[in-house]
Amino acid sequence: MKTILTIIVVATVVLVAVGLLGAGQTKSGTIGFANGSALPGLTPKADTPEQAVTNLLNDVQKRRWDAAYGALSKTSGVDEETFREEWQGSNGSLRTFSNLEGSELRPVHATNDDAQIRARLRWTTPVGPIEDVRDFRLIREGGLWKVVWPKQQVANVPAQVVPVTYLRWDLVSGDGKDEWGARNIDPPHVRIVSMNAVNSAEGSAVMGEVVNEDTVPAFVNVGATLVDGGGNPIDDENSFDKIDHVLLPKQITPYRIDFPGIDLSKVKNVRMDIKASLVPASADPVIGVMNQKIDADVQGRSVLRGELLNQSGQTVNIPHVIASFYDNNGKVIWVSDGYVDRALLPETSEPFSVDIPRSLAGKVQSFHVVVNQYSLGKS
Amino acid sequence: MSTAESYSRPIPLFAIVLVALAVHGPLLFMQLPAGSFDTNFHIFFASHYASHWFDPWNVKWFAGFSQTTYPPLTHQWIALLSNVVGLKMGYMLVQLIAVMLLPVGVFRFAKIWVNERAASYAALASVFLGALAFLVYQAGQLATVTSTALYLNALPYLYEWITTASGRSFLKGVAVSWTAAAAHHVTLIFGVLFFALPVLWVAILDAREPVVEADAHDPDVRVRDEGERVPGAVRGVLLRTGAFALIVGLGIGLVLAPYWLSILRHPVRQMPIPHDSRSNFLLNSTTAINYFVIPYGALLLGIPFILVRGARARRLRPLLFGFWLAFIFGLGGTTPLPRWLLGRAFEILTFERFTFWATLLAMPLLGAVAVSLLDRFASKAAAAMALAAVATVGAALWWLNANPYRPTAIVDVNPVIAFLNRDGHDSYRYITLGLGSELAQVSTYTNATSVDGDYNSARLLPEMTNYGSAQLTNAKFYGSAGMASLRAMLEHASRYGLKFVFVHDSYYEPLLTFAGWRKIETFDNGEITAWSKDDVPPAHTISSDAMPAPWEGVLWGTLPMGVSFLAIFLELWLPERRRVVAPVGVPVHVRQPYVA
Numbered sequence: 001m002k003t004i005l006t007i008i009v010v011a012t013v014v015l016v017a018v019g020l021l022g023a024g025q026t027k028s029g030t031i032g033f034a035n036g037s038a039l040p041g042l043t044p045k046a047d048t049p050e051q052a053v054t055n056l057l058n059d060v061q062k063r064r065w066d067a068a069y070g071a072l073s074k075t076s077g078v079d080e081e082t083f084r085e086e087w088q089g090s091n092g093s094l095r096t097f098s099n100l101e102g103s104e105l106r107p108v109h110a111t112n113d114d115a116q117i118r119a120r121l122r123w124t125t126p127v128g129p130i131e132d133v134r135d136f137r138l139i140r141e142g143g144l145w146k147v148v149w150p151k152q153q154v155a156n157v158p159a160q161v162v163p164v165t166y167l168r169w170d171l172v173s174g175d176g177k178d179e180w181g182a183r184n185i186d187p188p189h190v191r192i193v194s195m196n197a198v199n200s201a202e203g204s205a206v207m208g209e210v211v212n213e214d215t216v217p218a219f220v221n222v223g224a225t226l227v228d229g230g231g232n233p234i235d236d237e238n239s240f241d242k243i244d245h246v247l248l249p250k251q252i253t254p255y256r257i258d259f260p261g262i263d264l265s266k267v268k269n270v271r272m273d274i275k276a277s278l279v280p281a282s283a284d285p286v287i288g289v290m291n292q293k294i295d296a297d298v299q300g301r302s303v304l305r306g307e308l309l310n311q312s313g314q315t316v317n318i319p320h321v322i323a324s325f326y327d328n329n330g331k332v333i334w335v336s337d338g339y340v341d342r343a344l345l346p347e348t349s350e351p352f353s354v355d356i357p358r359s360l361a362g363k364v365q366s367f368h369v370v371v372n373q374y375s376l377g378k379s
Numbered sequence: 380m381s382t383a384e385s386y387s388r389p390i391p392l393f394a395i396v397l398v399a400l401a402v403h404g405p406l407l408f409m410q411l412p413a414g415s416f417d418t419n420f421h422i423f424f425a426s427h428y429a430s431h432w433f434d435p436w437n438v439k440w441f442a443g444f445s446q447t448t449y450p451p452l453t454h455q456w457i458a459l460l461s462n463v464v465g466l467k468m469g470y471m472l473v474q475l476i477a478v479m480l481l482p483v484g485v486f487r488f489a490k491i492w493v494n495e496r497a498a499s500y501a502a503l504a505s506v507f508l509g510a511l512a513f514l515v516y517q518a519g520q521l522a523t524v525t526s527t528a529l530y531l532n533a534l535p536y537l538y539e540w541i542t543t544a545s546g547r548s549f550l551k552g553v554a555v556s557w558t559a560a561a562a563h564h565v566t567l568i569f570g571v572l573f574f575a576l577p578v579l580w581v582a583i584l585d586a587r588e589p590v591v592e593a594d595a596h597d598p599d600v601r602v603r604d605e606g607e608r609v610p611g612a613v614r615g616v617l618l619r620t621g622a623f624a625l626i627v628g629l630g631i632g633l634v635l636a637p638y639w640l641s642i643l644r645h646p647v648r649q650m651p652i653p654h655d656s657r658s659n660f661l662l663n664s665t666t667a668i669n670y671f672v673i674p675y676g677a678l679l680l681g682i683p684f685i686l687v688r689g690a691r692a693r694r695l696r697p698l699l700f701g702f703w704l705a706f707i708f709g710l711g712g713t714t715p716l717p718r719w720l721l722g723r724a725f726e727i728l729t730f731e732r733f734t735f736w737a738t739l740l741a742m743p744l745l746g747a748v749a750v751s752l753l754d755r756f757a758s759k760a761a762a763a764m765a766l767a768a769v770a771t772v773g774a775a776l777w778w779l780n781a782n783p784y785r786p787t788a789i790v791d792v793n794p795v796i797a798f799l800n801r802d803g804h805d806s807y808r809y810i811t812l813g814l815g816s817e818l819a820q821v822s823t824y825t826n827a828t829s830v831d832g833d834y835n836s837a838r839l840l841p842e843m844t845n846y847g848s849a850q851l852t853n854a855k856f857y858g859s860a861g862m863a864s865l866r867a868m869l870e871h872a873s874r875y876g877l878k879f880v881f882v883h884d885s886y887y888e889p890l891l892t893f894a895g896w897r898k899i900e901t902f903d904n905g906e907i908t909a910w911s912k913d914d915v916p917p918a919h920t921i922s923s924d925a926m927p928a929p930w931e932g933v934l935w936g937t938l939p940m941g942v943s944f945l946a947i948f949l950e951l952w953l954p955e956r957r958r959v960v961a962p963v964g965v966p967v968h969v970r971q972p973y974v975a
Contacts (some may be wrong), residue, residue, distance in 0.1 A: 001687070001691045002688045002690075004690040004696065004699070005686055005687065005690045008686060008690070008699075008703055009686075012703075012707065012714075015707060015714035015715065015716050016661070016713060016714055017709075017716050018714065019659055019661075019712065019714040019715050020659065020661060021661075021667070021715050022715055037663070037664050038661065038662040038663070038664070039661050039662075039664065039667075042661055042662060087881075094889070097886055097889065099858065101858050101859055121950055122859070124855075124859045124862060125857040125862070126855070126862065126887055126888075126889045126890045127864075127889055127890050127893060128859075128862060128863070128887055129859040129862075219895065219913065221895055223873070234421075236874075237870065238865075238870065240869070240870045240894050240895075241890070241893040241894050241895075243895075245895040251393060275913075275914040277913050277914070279897075317889075318889050320893055372893065374888070374889045374892045374893065376885075
């Protein structure tokens with residue numbers, strides 16, 4: 001009997017131990033439920049800078065804010081609420097919808113008492129995955145490494161009255177229904193003003209610009225069908241979120257249609273399809289694009305940087321930047337987009353950056369940026 | 380009868396079944412499982428059978444899928460009962476029957492290992508299992524519970540057949556096994572490993588040594604009589620096992636033929652979908668509580684005694700081994716053993732069912748432990764065990780509302796159903812976002828079709844199989860993979876005629892807005908909003924090679940139900956012969972022996 005019991009107990013303990021050693025290989029469960037904590041003693045001590053940042057990010061991922069705040073150095077000078085708000089976001093920004101999904105750490109420098117770790121943070125958001133690079137400064141306190149969290153400067157906008165003078169178009173339909181699309185009215189006149197097809201890292205892409213030539217707002221959607229030498233369709237896709245769907249009169253928007261896994265060498269022809277319908281729209285909120293320049297980010301990638309300035313009195317929860325890049329002939333050679341994860345408060349600005357493919361960065365001569373936006377309760 | 384005497388007798392099986400009815404009947408008639416994860420899924424499948432009994436092709440999910448990808452028996456029984464009591468109550472009735480069959484199965488299975496008294500305690504304990512409450516009220520795993528209950532009832536027939544060559548046991552064992560498979564195939568496949576192999580093992584032990592000397596002094600272990608010789612000894616056992624396995628295997632092959640064909644046509648190649656039952660419980664307290672503490676409950680306190688009891692008697696060791704293996708499997712990713720043994724299947728299966736099986740395998744051992752405790756402490760032990768049992772099932776019921784996995788609060792989806800069923804809206808497809816298992820309820824009662832569905836195994840659309848996430852309605856819970864899958868589907872809205880999106884979680888609104896969708900209606904005081912896209916054409920039929928042939932529909936509509944009727948008929952026609960227990964006589968001195 002003792003032999004059997006010993007075998008069972010030892011086998012169980014060994015299997016559990018092996019399971020703990022290989023825990024990293026086990027896929028975690030669903031993101032939305034990542035809120036439990038390890039049994040006491042099973043969380044590794046922060047005896048290296050990397051481990052300290054790993055523990056911090058693990059606590060942030062599972063929203064254990066007390067534990068995450070406890071990983072900060074006493075010299076940080078940030079209160080827990082502010083620290084939490086920096087991770088969780090505020091004012092209905094994209095960050096408030098986001099979950100930290102993973103990270104990659106790289107030491108930048110380290111001494112006995114001081115270190116800097118660069119983390120690539122992968123966020124899952126409603127509009128797709130977003131990457132964020134953040135540098136963590138760490139110091140050793142009592143044998144353990146602690147993260148020094150700098151206090152963020154928050155823009156302080158004076159109280160003021162912002163006059164509203166924007167244009168707005170409403171639609172009135174006979175029976176009070178069908179506000180959207182107004183089916184019994186001729187669609188607005190919109191036109192594709194440029195189109196270019198290129199191979200991209202994921203396959204190929206068709207891009208260009210669309211203009212609303214009408215005097216009323218238009219909802220536009222651009223589709224494309226790739227056709228092979230035999231006249232057979234290979235794939236059809238549409239611009240999805242890489243376009244500003246609502247165009248005010250005379251407004252131009254870039255568009256890009258991605259065809260994952262399709263090489264352009266197999267494509268003989270591209271059939272474009274633009275659909276437009278009349279919609280209610282307003283010119284508010286007005287968002288200015290400031291200080292644009294092509295630069296390199298901390299990872300050495302080419303990006304277009306700038307600042308968005310909210311010139312209206314309403315909060316823009318999620319700004320979306322779409323940029324078209326032109327070569328020296330004025331041809332659109334790429335369209336790129338990016339979401340800003342902080343809300344644009346009235347009369348304040350936020351930085352943005354959108355990627356430019358390495359192969360095209362040298363050919364870019366000029367660019368054009370449009371800003372799309374999502375505001376809570378205004379869909 | 381004194382208290383001590385009453386504890387020394389087995390509890391009548393009828394009384395145990397009544398206890399099961401008393402405990403679970405009210406909970407089921409209050410429709411407590413209605414909020415569980417899978418209940419609406421089962422009802423949705425049943426609703427299809429109710430209106431298309433012989434046509435398993437269901438166009439309401441995934442732009443068309445075959446219901447031959449899931450064994451139909453429980454759904455067909457619900458469909459039958461729905462004609463009288465409606466779908467929801469039909470579900471509750473089938474679940475109640477399964478719950479009442481379970482202690483019967485445990486009692487009969489336990490009698491293979493322990494005496495009748497211990498077996499009756501095992502059966503009574505099985506009514507209060509946390510794992511049972513977890514599967515019935517939280518997970519809604521109707522098919523697993525039903526199939527397990529049936530399988531436990533089939534195993535004693537297997538044991539009788541291979542140890543006594545009883546023809547009636549063979550017939551009934553085969554029929555009940557086919558019925559169990561028609562209820563849930565996975566249970567039967569793994570049941571062979573966890574349940575049938577220990578039975579075979581003990582049958583071989585019995586064939587080799589009818590009275591295991593080492594166990595002869597153990598009053599709780601079933602000891603065969605000297606006269607109960609196993610025909611053909613070990614060779615006979617193996618031959619009869621082979622015959623049983625062959626007939627059961629052939630029958631399952633035929634009864635579930637459309638299922639096997641669908642698997643052959645479309646093997647599971649989709650990206651693995653994360654599930655928390657596969658994680659390491661030591662690294663996540665919530666997962667540990669949900670998949671370990673709640674299902675085992677007070678049984679955790681008994682595990683050391685169960686181990687000792689199982690290891691002490693040689694005849695109980697096969698059962699102990701089965702329990703230990705199921706226990707380790709139930710730990711999911713806490714140990715590497717399931718991953719090693721299952722390979723890719725590890726990423727497909729969920730592991731809460733193994734915990735359920737582990738608790739059932741522990742029941743005969745627990746029954747023996749209970750006998751010892753009652754013999755020693757009488758009323759005190761009875762009170763403590765009763766308290767532990769009630770606390771276990773009570774904790775599982777409390778956890779229904781306390782756990783972070785609970786489905787979102789039930790919302791009124793009737794306005795959504797009404798919207799889809801009017802003004803020709805059902806000529807387009809729709810999805811829901813944030814409605815969780817309520818999607819199946821919408822699908823059950825609307826004429827419109829969806830590209831989403833609350834069932835992972837039948838998905839063939841690349842927008843769903845390529846990303847490693849489950850339902851689109853729960854996309855955000857699967858992180859980037861889930862949102863990429865949703866994005867891919869929305870990108871192809873025109874392809875599928877996907878015009879309407881019903882949102883019960885504002886998380887999804889930014890994506891819809893940036894992709895050009897517009898809010899058109901609000902239901903239930905803003906709890907649900909309807910979004911539409913203007914340039915989407917009406918839905919058209921998506922051709923699929925997964926559509927079953929008409930003969931498959933006929934087979935699917937007759938054989939599974941047929942074998943269940945056969946099993947019922949055989950149970951009634953060939954009732955179990957009651958073993959006549961020889962009265963324990965007082966040894967007397969015979970003065971004049973009779974001489975013939």
